[in-house]
Amino acid sequence: MGPTDKAVWDQEIPVSESTISYVDEAIKKILPSGLQITGISPSGASYWARTAKIKAFNADGNEDNYFVKVHQGDHGKTMVSAEYEAMTALYKLIPEMVAKPTAWGSYEAMPDTHFFVCKYHEMSEAIPDIEVFPAMVAEIHKRSAAPDGKFGYPNATFGGKNPQDFPLSDTWEECFRKGMEGIFAAELATQGPDKEWERLTELTLEKTIPRLLGALEADGREIAPCLVHGDLWEGNCSVDANTGRPMIFDGTPLYAHNEYELGPWLCPRHRFPPYIDEYIKHFPASEPKEEFRDRLGLYCLHL
Template identity: 80%
Template sequence: MGPTSKDVWNQKIPVPENTISYVDEAIRKVLPSGLQIEGISASGESYWARTAKIKAIDSDGNEDSYFVKVHQGEHGKTMVSAEYEAMKTLYKLAPEMVPKPIAWGSFEDMPDIHFIVCEFHEMRKDALPDKTDFPAMVAEFHKRSASPDGKFGYPNPTFGGKNPQFFPLSDTWEECFRKGMEGCFAAELATHGPDEEFQRLTKLTLEKTIPRLLGALLEADGGKIVPRLVHGDLWEGNCSVDDKTGVPMIFDGTPLYAHNEYKLGPWLCPRHRFPDHIDEYVKHFEASKPKEEFGDRIELYCLRFDVHSSSLYAGNLFFRSVAQETMKKLVEKYQLDEGPEREKASGPRLETGILSGK
């Protein structure tokens, strides 16, 4: 099954549909006073939650709308609280690009149902932020988002889909990324079970590829990689364009303080639609040294998203096979495998601009 298989995407949403058929009293209480609610209707898409638009009139008689996302169960409660904190972090630094988070809580009518509410922005349907301005805006955001305490990582777990991900606060990017990858690999293994070759390459990636690539990054940069806040999962499903203003918007963040290039990982994935955005980004935020290893670093960061995706979909080995090819290619390129000769990996997944040395 490929990444767009109906068996993968057309799963039943694990939240009752009637949770977005009315506005629970708990939601009403966190909205502005004097607000007259006119209705609620399904809006947006999610594989794991129910999402809706609350249409209202404010105290001055103006139209006002809010976006609500609903999850169920204790796991869902953790998800909405984590998303609220994550979006607050992003909104504080990029209010021009992030819908303002309002609150999170639990339904009064159904205490097992949990919600997050934020400002509503009407998005252009199927609109991908243009490469002429979006990469520049993201680069400028990264430039002003240096960690206040010099730490990498994020203090709380965040959720990519239904699965948690955790990049612990760390003194070095190598340590932070390795520990985050350990969690991703463990979740993937729990979903799909053991595989000798995949686990061999996982071990080599954690013990050799990550130290080799990120160690060289640290050495070339004089040991002064600046941890910068990144969105954490910026693909076309988590960004769009405001229909009224034309301004790119980002949402569903899983932020962490990271090497800024980590943010480019999902842009490399062929299943996403950002092949030219990477080259535009480095025009505004220069690639780190050693520049000749830029493409391989982005492959390593993209690996994180492939492994996490694999952990989400039991029975679909597409993402595992893609991740395995990436690990194999990097291990072979840097001669990190001292074992017997293995089948050669395929070439780079994307040939464009700086990634191919053009």
């Protein structure tokens, strides 16, 4: 999900509604043996995909429901495979906050239609509590460590329908700069030439990023890459209605400076600015601490 812009919501979803009118045989094959499917119905919301709840009972007669997200086309196939890999990485790290991914694949009846399936959780309309959520996010960051000590991510992830590529890099400054180069280039290609935009892009890449992020690893300082969700705002998290636990979804993960996660929290249009101070009680700001808010402002730019 992206910004809650009515102009976007009013557009037709680029996936046929018929894709969630039945459970395709390819989906049935990846669900547990003995599962009795009783129906499928729209559930959740997405700008780019169709989403639904598969209602079912397991072999023991207990309710065992699944969530399916459906895309179409070659781009859609890349998106569902990327989401499966992304959410599997987050699930392995903190399973209490992530719906267990089941599989991704392509429909048998409509080969140009592709799906991502995970366990279904009934979500409330609340955002996670400030007394709980920042501490749990800090715990994600403390638990994770890049297996090879590098920043970035080996595969492209998707913010909405747009790919994001933060290549594996030895320093966070290099990783973030390369990632933003791609994001800025995509924006320019979408919006068309603009001299002011191009000048601001150049200043950001050549001046601001080296100044703010270079300082994190200057004068003997070090930061460790940790796995972040990558797009953590109130549209990508909720509360499990049955357990009361915070849940996160639609991740665009990468191994990053932990403060990168807080970029969306700084945006006034979101509901998380007060969560920032609570987070740093559990994961203190990096040195130089006086530039903490400046770094968050920089991290907002990928949104």
